Amino acid sequence: MNRVLRDLLHRKSFIISLAILIFFVLIAVIGPMTTPYKNPYSSSEYYVAGPYAVPSWATIFPQYKDYPPDMSATLNLTSSSGNGQVSYNGSYYVVYLKPKQSANLTFTLDWKYSYPYSFTFSTKVIPYTTQGVQVNVYGVNTSGYKFFLLSYVPSIYQFEYNYPTSPLNLNTPNPISVSPSTLNPSDSPYVASLPYSQQALVGLQLPVQLMGKPGPVSVIVSVINIGSTPAKVYIAPIHFSDLGRAFGILGTDDNGASVYAEYVIGARFDLELSVVASILIVGIGLIFGLIAGYVGGKTDLVLNSLTDFFLTIPGLPLLISLETVFVVTGIAAKISKPVLILLIIGGLSWMGTMKIIRSVTLSVRSRTFVEASRAMGGGPFHIIRKHILPNILGVVFAQLAYDVPVVILIESGLDFLGFGISLSEFPTWGNMLGAATDAASSANSFAWWWVIPPGLSIVLLSVAFYYFGTALQDVLSPFKVRGE
Template sequence: MNKVIKDLLSRKSFIFSIIIIGFFSILAVAAPALTTYSNPYLPSQQYVAAPYAVPSWATIFPQYKELPPDVSFTFTKYVSSDSSYVTAVNASYIKVVVPPGQTVNVSFPFKWNWSHPYDVVVSFKLLTPSTTSFVVNLYFNGLYAMELCPVPFPVEPAVSISPGKVNSVVFDSKYISPANSPFASELPLSEQPLAAYEFPSYALPKPGTYNVTVSFENTGSSKEVFVMSLPSYSSLGYVYGKLGTDDNGASVFAEFVYGARFDLYLSLLASALIIGIGLFIGLLAGYVGGFTDLSLNALTDFFLLIPGLPLLVVLISIFDVTGTIVNVNKPILILLIISLLSWPGTAKIIRGQTLSLKGRTFVEAAKALGEGNLRILFRHILPNLMGILFAQLAYDVPGVILAESGLDFLGLGITGFPTWGNMLGFATYNVSFINGFAWWWVLPPGIGIVLLSTAFYFFGSAMLDVLSPYKLRGE
């Protein structure tokens, strides 16, 4: 055993394969600890940042330097048009007294250090008077963002609030329209559908100091008193995390680590099943011989003639159309189909080596000593196949990964949670419709597939060379 380990460790290709396989294995096992998202394809786990946000470290490049990150804070300072009418209730709330027929403005300044964000969200609590003689307006750096009026529901584009109650006021630029925002209603008709996209670029076009202003207008004949919380601000930026975001604003890093987890699990299980089927048929055909060998060899040749990937695509398509996948777990179905179409090569190799081994002197000696067939198979032949089995297992893993990734890339495989294949498929489809190349979305799964496939090939070659007592590779 020491000689085997020493021989393996003397091979640079083996060390490379162990490092790469170990890295992705740790990534797969530790996926839940590495990211807070369990399935970034769920709508509830999307829009953690703007769509196509670049990785945080990419801001070292000049073209990404001014892109904003996610920003969230609560205002701590305010300036009023008349300080005698605005007083602090406590650290979180202020009281605004508005004389009859007058307007009091309260501005909340903040400093912005980047280009415009993806969206703008301002929220606060507002206790309104019990009358209906007031209007509250929200301005974002001079832009007329929202008008708040007491119920009954006001004429568009105002938003209704309840008199004499605590109202939760939220302005979210993603959802503005001519029906709820004066900004949107004042745009030309051709631009109104794009109001949600244009507001952030108008409100925060470049670095500078900006103001959120809340305007309290008293339309009655007696003073009105308002109590409001200090507003909170948040916005989604175009910079996020280790690997940025996809077209839905979901974390690409979370997709990548869970894609590694799924691809490794599926490929290892499928490869083990391929080895099991191939070992059983190859041993039986090679050792028993005769009609059994002829029949099993014919069956193996038949499966070898079938074009694997096209048949895989056809079968999955049929199951999709007939609704079979609704009643059967799709990953398990893919695993079984790939395994049932991939065992013939392993069976051929096992059969050929079994034919060679059963004619050797130590097997003939075991027969002469009266050992049974099962004992000969498990004690003498199977141990001498370990090099081939380890090598075939390692060779099958990249084959399974590529087959499954191909299905996902075509949209016929897994679509409900991340895999490297569907990451590449979604990235390829969506990047063609945007002005640019989302390299942070395309490269990680592509490099992962190449590295992991290469590592398993080197691992299998090393195990075949070291564990096989016979130079099966002709060396």
């Protein structure tokens, strides 16, 4: 064993492939623990940032340097104007207004980026009065242009205004939220003033118009006493949040979901499925190969002919056809999709392994030590267990390593084509590539952060398993066959 390990460690290809395999195993085991998102394909985990947000580290490149991250901040009062009195009690700004008086409270954000995907300014207003007040919310961009975003008045006053207003409840908290995605012509004076063809695009246009370039962006809360009695209005500090266009390690997909979460969850599934399926493939191929190679005669002819028959059938079309039949007949409903895929791949991919095991079994069967064991009364099971199997372990382990990337490629191909694990279930590397391909036309720079990680990982993992298996075969097979 020490000699085998020493020979393996003297091979650079083995060391490199082992390092790559350890890297992916760590990603599969530890990766899902490093993200709070358990299934990014669930709608509840959409929009953790804007769709097609680039990875945060990509902002080192000039084309992405002004992309904003997700942000959350509380804006305090920067100035006030009007003839009302304004004070601060530690939690709220308190505005005292006599009849017909007004006050304008300006909250400023020092914006350092290009426009976000979306934003939200929110506050809470509590008007104490026996009559009525009007609360207007304006946004002011870096060029000084003012957008009349929202207006709130008590219901009995709404008919007096020729622009949209929302009801304001007196003597009780009123949550106020400004977001491009929720503004509409029925409640926003700004949206109502736009041509009809532009109103539906306000969710895309307003972030650009209000926060399109770095500089101070202000939110003005204007309070007007429209009654005949004094009013006291409590206004909470403005809270700002945005869905940025730079997020996390691997950015986001077309739904604003974390690509990193998709990648690590997909890595775990692909490795688990491929290893288990490879064990199944090698197990079936080993049994058939040992029986055919050792027994020979008609048994070998039948098993070899059966294997040749399956080899003549195109693999991928048969996989797709079988899965479709199982889904249509309802069999798939009784078996989980991953188990179904595992069984189909394992049941249709053992033929090459069987041929290789049969070949080496035929070679070992004719060796002198096997003949000696047979002459001493050793039965078939004894000879296979004690002599043949130990001498072909190198080939067996190598086949196991060779079959893992084959399974990954098959499963990823099924997912890519939409016949495997679907986007309504959970992420895999294959359906990540399929979804990225479908969305490529609308993505920014084809969303390389969404395509490259799963695609490159499939290639690296396949190459690593190939060289890992080759090293095992080169070191173990001669060692065992020579009987040293």
